[in-house]
Amino acid sequence: MTIADVAVRAGVHKATVSRALNKMTEHQVNPATARRVRKAAEELGYVANAVARGLRTNSSMTVGVIIPDLTNPLFPPMVRGIEHYLAPHGYTALIANTDGDDDLERAAFDSLSGRRVDGFIIATGRMHHELIADAYHRGVHVVMLNRGSVDVPYPLVTGDDAAGVTAAVEHLVELGHRDLVHLAGPENFTTSAVRQDAFLAAVRRHADVAGRLVPAPALTIRAGLECMNDMLLHGDAPTAIVAGNDLLAVGILRSLRQHGLHCPDDVSVIGFNDMDSTEDLNPPLTTVRVPHFEMGTEAARLLIDDLAADRQRSVTVSLPASLVVRESTAAPRAGALASADTFQARIESGLSMRR
Amino acid sequence: MTIADVAVRAGVHKATVSRALNKMTEHQVNPATARRVRKAAEELGYVANAVARGLRTNSSMTVGVIIPDLTNPLFPPMVRGIEHYLAPHGYTALIANTDGDDDLERAAFDSLSGRRVDGFIIATGRMHHELIADAYHRGVHVVMLNRGSVDVPYPLVTGDDAAGVTAAVEHLVELGHRDLVHLAGPENFTTSAVRQDAFLAAVRRHADVAGRLVPAPALTIRAGLECMNDMLLHGDAPTAIVAGNDLLAVGILRSLRQHGLHCPDDVSVIGFNDMDSTEDLNPPLTTVRVPHFEMGTEAARLLIDDLAADRQRSVTVSLPASLVVRESTAAPRAGALASADTFQARIESGLSMRR
């Protein structure tokens, strides 16, 4: 079932079929002929071979989407946002997971390049410098999503993390907290740096508020759990924590529960991202909602625009983030964590529970 | 950067380059020449154009994956499982969401067909009869995932839902429950039918246990919430519920909370699927774990195998499901829901809360 079959059935040359079926060239053919061609194509159930077209036109109408991990609830909404914008424009997304691994990243990039994708949307900020600089040098179209990349002026679509963190800190201060911790994500994520800086800046605005940074080795439940365990073990847990993301927050909640502590009575916790299920956590998590779907559509729009105009802008689009207050934050309870005695006891029981 | 450039640099004909770089034909060329070609390709950073290759070989090394909704936590693990098997075999997945909409399904199928995918993995059981029958008739390679399709003998990979439901029922009966409800998914999902039948069969094995079916209009949190509201309103809530999936269970939990009831004291709830976050729900959800990742790899394996052998088997692969007991199930509390008085009062307060 090729264009030639349609041509025979419509009694015209295949070039005419091509023109009749293509929106851009339809005006070059007589309306009556075009109708006849469309009818023939319809009857034969003809669908143009995108592969052959791609070869000739040197554009595959596909976009490579590189993300760390699809099972991280952060990304599906972004991907859907991307597809939501791409599909009506005739584009299809090719999705690759890299798990943040350099080799897999390189492999995914090469594989997608071989498939001649027209451009990339890359949502792994920690992306190999070399690889992305290479891409830029070769004139590959890329839009960064969520996390930017230093050095290379690719456009970036991101949530307004700074505003989100600031709102979180203000909320806690307003509730009466004076001892805050920011459980920060790994340093090589650009978003970690942004949130970290915003946290420190927000704290500095209040003379009577102490704000410490605790670095987490990864943005996972496990990391959150272990960091919180450490803090409790060393007896320097704060009254409120702003977590680098929701998964860290979930880990913190688990740790607290394992140690017989209660959120928000003993410790208030704020997450980041507003994953779908945070509303049903125990307790429902106060978190910063980031508009992931819209970030996806925005990134796709940027890419398609630049593709069509064959240029490479380097704008940064920052979409507003908002604080969603639920039940994991409350006023600090006087002396909740003050009694070193019962505190130690709690830790012991918690630790033995863990074994 | 084409095969011709490499040919010039290596001082051979492009056919030789093709042969040297292709694992299957490498033996047809002198090892020394092959080395020279590989070196030239390396130096030029040559990557074969998959589009051109696809045109010639009439295989795109891509697989269309059709799912209802990527933000449903059920699917990302499956997709990752699929990619996990595909990637090492040189295949790439093209993912399309349909939201269960017939027109979008048709559009996605046509679009992917136009891209000349080598086969499909379809995870939307309720798939348009016509469309899938059509595909079968045209000899399109398809593997059904999660949900099967009636009438058409395409291979199917599924979790052993029946065993999972049976285990859930046995668990509840063992705890002492005698009044069970199965909040069933929509009838046009084949999985709903399977789970429903398994539930009834399991209940029937116990003479003193009553098991009712309540149909939910969709597999969503909202549907679960509304069905539970209805049950409470009509005063016919059971002591334990086996939900058609985790989202329904989450809805049930919300409804209970809104009505001032407590799980598991007032009502035990069992979910289905073991989404990532169920462990951190309030309370942690007892649920049936289904091996989604493995289901994905299995579906991919089946497809690739059949593709390679150019046949179409019609096996059904059923992967074991297992009950994960957490805290949403407990022995029924005598008279928990017996007092119609306070019960009504609770409903009233719950309903007014909802406004």
Next chain:
DNA sequence: CGAATTACCGCAATCGATCTCCTTCGATTA
């Protein structure tokens, strides 16, 4: 009425890799 313009559409090259034939050449065998 002849020339110029325009609308329509056919011809054939083209994209890049694969693959079937075919040639060449050195080695082996009778």
Next chain:
DNA sequence: TAATCGAAGGAGATCGATTGCGGTAATTCG
């Protein structure tokens, strides 16, 4: 020494759609 064989690799067709070029017929213009 001539016939045979097999390995190595070159020539060129091919996949299906697009597109620049040009031809033909109908239409407009001077």
